[in-house]
Amino acid sequence: MVQGMREAGVDESILDDVVRLSAADPSGMLLHVASSARQVRESAALAQEAGIGSLAADGRPRAVLVVGVGSSAAVGVALAAVVGSRCPVPVLGHNGFGLPGWVGVADVVIAISGSGRSEATLSALEEADRRGCRVVAVGPPDSPLAHCAERARALFLPVAVVDGRPTRASFWALLLPAVAAVRALGLLPPAAEGPDAVEAAAARLEDLAMRCRPASETFISPAKVLALELAGSLPLLWGTTALTAAAADRAAGQLAANAGYPALLGALPDAAGAQAGVLDGMFGVRGAGGGAGADDFFRDRVDETEPVRLRLVLLRDQAAEHPAVTRQAEAAVTAAAERAVAVTELSAQGSSRLERLASLVGLFDYTSVYLGLALGLDPTPVAAARDLSSPPTPAVGET
Numbered sequence: 001m002v003q004g005m006r007e008a009g010v011d012e013s014i015l016d017d018v019v020r021l022s023a024a025d026p027s028g029m030l031l032h033v034a035s036s037a038r039q040v041r042e043s044a045a046l047a048q049e050a051g052i053g054s055l056a057a058d059g060r061p062r063a064v065l066v067v068g069v070g071s072s073a074a075v076g077v078a079l080a081a082v083v084g085s086r087c088p089v090p091v092l093g094h095n096g097f098g099l100p101g102w103v104g105v106a107d108v109v110i111a112i113s114g115s116g117r118s119e120a121t122l123s124a125l126e127e128a129d130r131r132g133c134r135v136v137a138v139g140p141p142d143s144p145l146a147h148c149a150e151r152a153r154a155l156f157l158p159v160a161v162v163d164g165r166p167t168r169a170s171f172w173a174l175l176l177p178a179v180a181a182v183r184a185l186g187l188l189p190p191a192a193e194g195p196d197a198v199e200a201a202a203a204r205l206e207d208l209a210m211r212c213r214p215a216s217e218t219f220i221s222p223a224k225v226l227a228l229e230l231a232g233s234l235p236l237l238w239g240t241t242a243l244t245a246a247a248a249d250r251a252a253g254q255l256a257a258n259a260g261y262p263a264l265l266g267a268l269p270d271a272a273g274a275q276a277g278v279l280d281g282m283f284g285v286r287g288a289g290g291g292a293g294a295d296d297f298f299r300d301r302v303d304e305t306e307p308v309r310l311r312l313v314l315l316r317d318q319a320a321e322h323p324a325v326t327r328q329a330e331a332a333v334t335a336a337a338e339r340a341v342a343v344t345e346l347s348a349q350g351s352s353r354l355e356r357l358a359s360l361v362g363l364f365d366y367t368s369v370y371l372g373l374a375l376g377l378d379p380t381p382v383a384a385a386r387d388l389s390s391p392p393t394p395a396v397g398e399t
Contacts, residue, residue: 009375009376010228010231010232010374010375012228015218015221015224015374016217018214018215021214021373022214024373024376025380026378027378027379027380027381028164028380029169029369029380030214030366030369032162032164032165032169033209033362033365033366033369034209034213035165036358037202037205037206037209038202039160039170039171039172039173039176040172040176040202040205040358041198041202042160042173043160043173043174043175043176044176046157046159046177047157047176048180050155050156050158051155052157052177052180055108055134055136055155055185056184056185056186060088060185060186061106061107061185062089062106062107063090063092063103063106063107064090064107064181064182065093065103065107065110066080066092066094066110067099067110067111067112067124067125068093068111068113068121068174069118069120070118070167071166071171071253071257072113072114072118072167072174073093073095074171074246074249075174076094076112076178077246077250078175078361079093079175079178079179079182080093080246081242081246081247081353081357082175082179082188082243082353082357083187083188084243084353087182087188088187091182091187094124095120096120097119097120098124098127099127099128103131104131105133107133107134108133108134108135108136108185109124109125109128109133109134109136110137110138110178110181111124111125111136111137111138111149111154112139112178113143113145114140114159114167114174115139115143115167116139116140117143121139122144122145122148125137125145125148125149125154126148128152135149136155136156136177136178136181137155137156137157138157138159138174138177139156139158139159140159140161141158141161146158157177157180157181159174160173164380166380168257169365171250171361172205176198179198179354196352197352197353198354200350200352200355201350201354201355202358204349204355204358204359205358205362208223208359208363208366209362211223212224212362212363212366221370223366223370224370226367227367227370227371227374228374230255230311230371231371232308233308233310233311233342234262234264234283234308234309234310234311235255235264235311235313236263236264236313237252237266238266238267238268238275238313238315238332239267239268240267240268240314240315240317240325241325242267243317243353243356243357244267244315244317244348244360245267246357247315247357247364248265248266248267248313248315249265251263251367254364254365254367255364255368257368257382258369258372259371260372260375260377261371261375268325268328268329269325272328272331278310279310279335282307283308284309284310285339285341287307287308287309287310309340309341310336310342311341311342311343311344312336312343313344313346314329314333314344314345314346315346315348316345316346316347316348317348317356319348333345346360348360
């Protein structure tokens with residue numbers, strides 16, 4: 001593993017040097033991640049002050065559509081996971097321009113933009129207003145989204161603006177207003193996902209901030225340990241429930257944005273059939289020399305580089321897993337071990353779905369930043385995203 005990390009350009013020593021970590025993170029991404037607990041409490045309070053309870057006046061909707069692109073799109077995936085499969089109405093995400101044809105007056109549209117300038121989100125809000133939908137907008141005050149919401153007489157839920165904080169580091173600031181909206185609509189059981197669950201999620205994120213702070217030694221920081229486990233490998237992220245699949249989706253996005261690091265993404269049970277073949281491919285058993293004739297024991301290995309290998313990362317939620325999926329996850333661990341593929345198992349922690357989501361999302365937010373810093377990258381700017389965007393719209397992934 002050490003050789004593989006060296007070949008991947010990983011500087012493990014930086015993780016135990018607070019001064020170097022600070023110098024390598026000039027925009028303070030670690031500080032932005034550490035604000036997650038404050039975002040939870042602050043956004044929940046702002047939603048109440050904005051009059052979120054008024055949504056209940058028109059009764060239960062036929063469906064809830066969460067509109068957002070880039071980093072904001074992850075909020076829709078997470079909200080559906082927090083609401084869960086027992087929700088009496090569908091909660092769906094939409095990450096394009098306009099609205100699907102089925103959306104109408106009986107539906108609620110939640111339009112989210114961390115920048116408040118997303119053209120796709122603005123177009124969806126305007127279309128929702130034309131169709132007579134109930135509309136909730138989530139974004140910064142005094143932004144194009146706020147002004148558009150005012151013209152549409154939509155409920156606007158403000159997000160606190162923090163200078164220099166990219167949208168991807170504002171996940172909780174954007175998610176909590178959406179959670180408050182579905183709760184006000186009567187789609188979340190108060191006993192399971194009410195104010196106590198919000199505070200528990202904030203407390204969970206505070207605990208992670210303490211354990212994953214820059215001053216924590218690598219061997220006791222779960223985020224630094226996970227960053228080094230992923231370094232030099234190709235992560236295969238598999239969730240075992242809708243909630244852990246949402247956390248895996250967020251993790252893959254954060255690894256790409258903060259560390260420039262790719263990951264394969266899937267969810268059981270579907271991934272067992274759709275992606276199992278990679279365990280037998282070039283990054284799996286064949287990469288370990290397991291194929292017939294693939295390895296010559298007597299060859300000179302001095303100048304050889306260690307191949308990139310898969311690492312199966314299982315995001316588990318045993319409290320909600322279907323028994324068949326639990327057996328499948330156990331079989332996946334066995335199959336990986338038989339192919340010399342390393343395995344990391346991470347379990348969601350907490351009593352509510354919101355808290356369990358926080359336990360995994362918070363961990364990967366820190367992990368992605370530490371991995372980027374260990375690879376010598378400033379985790380905040382994403383130059384390629386700017387190159388793929390067309391002015392004056394915000395950068396891809398920052399909407």
